[in-house]
Amino acid sequence: MRLRRSRCLTCYWHEGAFVVHPHPHGTSMELHPAAAEILTAFDEWSTPDEAAGRLGHLTPDTIEEAVAALVDAGALLAQGSTAARRDELIAGQWGAWMPEASFFHYATSDVYDGHPAGDAPAPPDGEAGDPAGAEAPAGPLPPLFTSHPAAPRVLLPRRPAELRTPLGEVLYDRRTHRDFTGAPVSLDTLAALLAAVFGPVDFIDCGRGALYRRTSPQGGSRQEIDAYVGVLGVSGLSPGWYHYNGLLHALELLSEGFTPQDAAHLCADQSWAARPAFFVVLAARLERMSVKYPTPRAYRVCLLDAGHLGQTFALTATALGLGPAQTGAFRDSAVAGRCGLDNTGHTPLYVLAAGHPEPEARDAPPPAGVAAFEATTLVAP
Ligand SMILES: Cc1cc2nc3c(=O)[nH]c(=O)nc-3n(C[C@H](O)[C@H](O)[C@H](O)COP(=O)(O)O)c2cc1C
Structure with a gap:
């Protein structure tokens, strides 16, 4: 099986742990930082053996164990799989906005799915009627209004x-x-x-x-x-x-x-x-x-x-x-x-x-005429 690192992957440290966070499919996992090196060896489609050749200082057992965990997490994708095709598609669509925008979008998507009742993060939809689990944490609430009492x-x-x-x-x-x-x-x-x-x-x-x-x-x-x-x-x-x-x-x-x-x-x-x-x-x-x-x-x-x-x-x-x-x-x-x-x-x-607006705006765009419409694809052919 040939594997490649997901294009939609962000790694970071959180609360002292090294986290490998593939998105939108996959789950974030706390791993040993050596996982980053192993992921680097899967820059292009490679078998675990080929990757191991680039990771001479790690034992085959360590690599095998890490590869299994990274496949499970969705950080390594199998060639020809649906997940790999979708990964390419997302990378193509988000393009230069990756990784910042796509990570924020997907890492905060579907957060209300798959949580047992009472475990779901509260949807910000009002104080009343929030589902179980939406209890506001105890403790003092911040002031409603910002004030600068010392300012004139x-x-x-x-x-x-x-x-x-x-x-x-x-x-x-x-x-x-x-x-x-x-x-x-x-x-x-x-x-x-x-x-x-x-x-x-x-x-x-x-x-x-x-x-x-x-x-x-x-x-x-x-x-x-x-x-x-x-x-x-x-x-x-x-x-x-x-x-x-x-x-x-x-x-x-x-x-x-x-x-x-x-x-x-x-x-x-x-x-x-x-x-x-x-x-x-x-x-x-x-x-x-x-x-x-x-x-x-x-x-x-x-x-x-x-x-x-x-x-x-x-x-x-x-x-x-x-x-x-x-x-x-x-x-x-x-x-x-x-x-x-x-x-x-x-x-x-x-x-x-x-x-106060100028009645005759210099910078206002002109209405679109024939030439503009000729240069425009209104609907996909
Ligand atoms: C979130 C947002 C950001 C915008 N940023 C800019 C900007 O940086 N510079 C600018 O000249 N116009 C900016 N605009 C104005 C848009 O160009 C404008 O809304 C658009 O051309 C449509 O024209 P209209 O607002 O007159 O309907 C922004 C509009 C929005 C909603």
């Missing part, structure tokens, strides 16, 4: 957003804007937007205390995402970085000074990013989610939560007459630094922006 504060105006534009209009008017007039956004407008997107709407009893809800659905109502505001042009606010304290409806000044050049730099040198009036960095405080959901799958929910907030931000900004923008391309460590985050348990996920 601006209590924001409390005039609620005028959101009377029909939903249909807002939905179809929403566009990503990259051209802005440069006119400052009023403090009233920024305050209304922050309250509508990030402020608490109501409080619910989760059985162990209160949680709050926002206008966006958020996994388990954990509200792990905080909003940090980078101000370039907002009347009444000096340029700088602020934290939005949703409990107090206040901006807490973290650092003074912020320039259009700095904004573009933070957004991976995208030129449009020098033009919005303000930015909102969505940063996850992981502990708020992980204290309830120890499964690493819950990190997916943090990303989904950020997407929900991003969409609510875009729609609300549109309804308020602003042009929204967003980017996943930003300098993570530098953005974290501007927000005063240590970037360990409190880390930026998404960067949003808005300003």
Whole structure:
């Protein structure tokens, strides 16, 4: 039998043990670190004897035993097997995203299958109605709101957003804007937007205390995402970085000074990013989610939560007459630094922006015409 190392394989140390973790099929196994060397010998299809020839210093018994364990775990695949074909397919599909993206995706997939009742990780689907095994671990819960008591504060105006534009209009008017007039956004407008997107709407009893809800659905109502505001042009606010304290409806000044050049730099040198009036960095405080959901799958929910907030931000900004923008391309460590985050348990996920949009956007893509459609495969032939 000829064997090859799975292309979809990640090895790491966890709690002192060396772990060989094939995905999506296969199981993670704690093995002696010599397993890494044995796996290296199966870079290409080889029989165990051929591999043993490359591993002269290991005894045949050690190799035989390790090969059996690695085959069982799915780390070594048999030539011509279904698993080997699927492994090739996955490696081809995920391509340059491997191993980071595919490992996270598959290692956190199917986590609700095959667990005896009561052993399954809790799906992050709300405090009520979680299945057996979803009991929140005992111990103190982290604070619901982030606060910077020592920071100078601006209590924001409390005039609620005028959101009377029909939903249909807002939905179809929403566009990503990259051209802005440069006119400052009023403090009233920024305050209304922050309250509508990030402020608490109501409080619910989760059985162990209160949680709050926002206008966006958020996994388990954990509200792990905080909003940090980078101000370039907002009347009444000096340029700088602020934290939005949703409990107090206040901006807490973290650092003074912020320039259009700095904004573009933070957004991976995208030129449009020098033009919005303000930015909102969505940063996850992981502990708020992980204290309830120890499964690493819950990190997916943090990303989904950020997407929900991003969409609510875009729609609300549109309804308020602003042009929204967003980017996943930003300098993570530098953005974290501007927000005063240590970037360990409190880390930026998404960067949003808005300003008064130019009526005639220079950077807007033209509508697709005949030439564009000619160059496009609409459906597989
Ligand atoms: C998660 C996400 C990340 C994005 N990142 C960028 C970006 O880095 N730079 C950019 O110019 N636009 C970015 N966009 C905007 C998209 O290019 C835009 O949404 C898309 O072209 C469709 O246009 P529309 O938003 O006007 O419908 C991003 C959008 C989303 C949802």
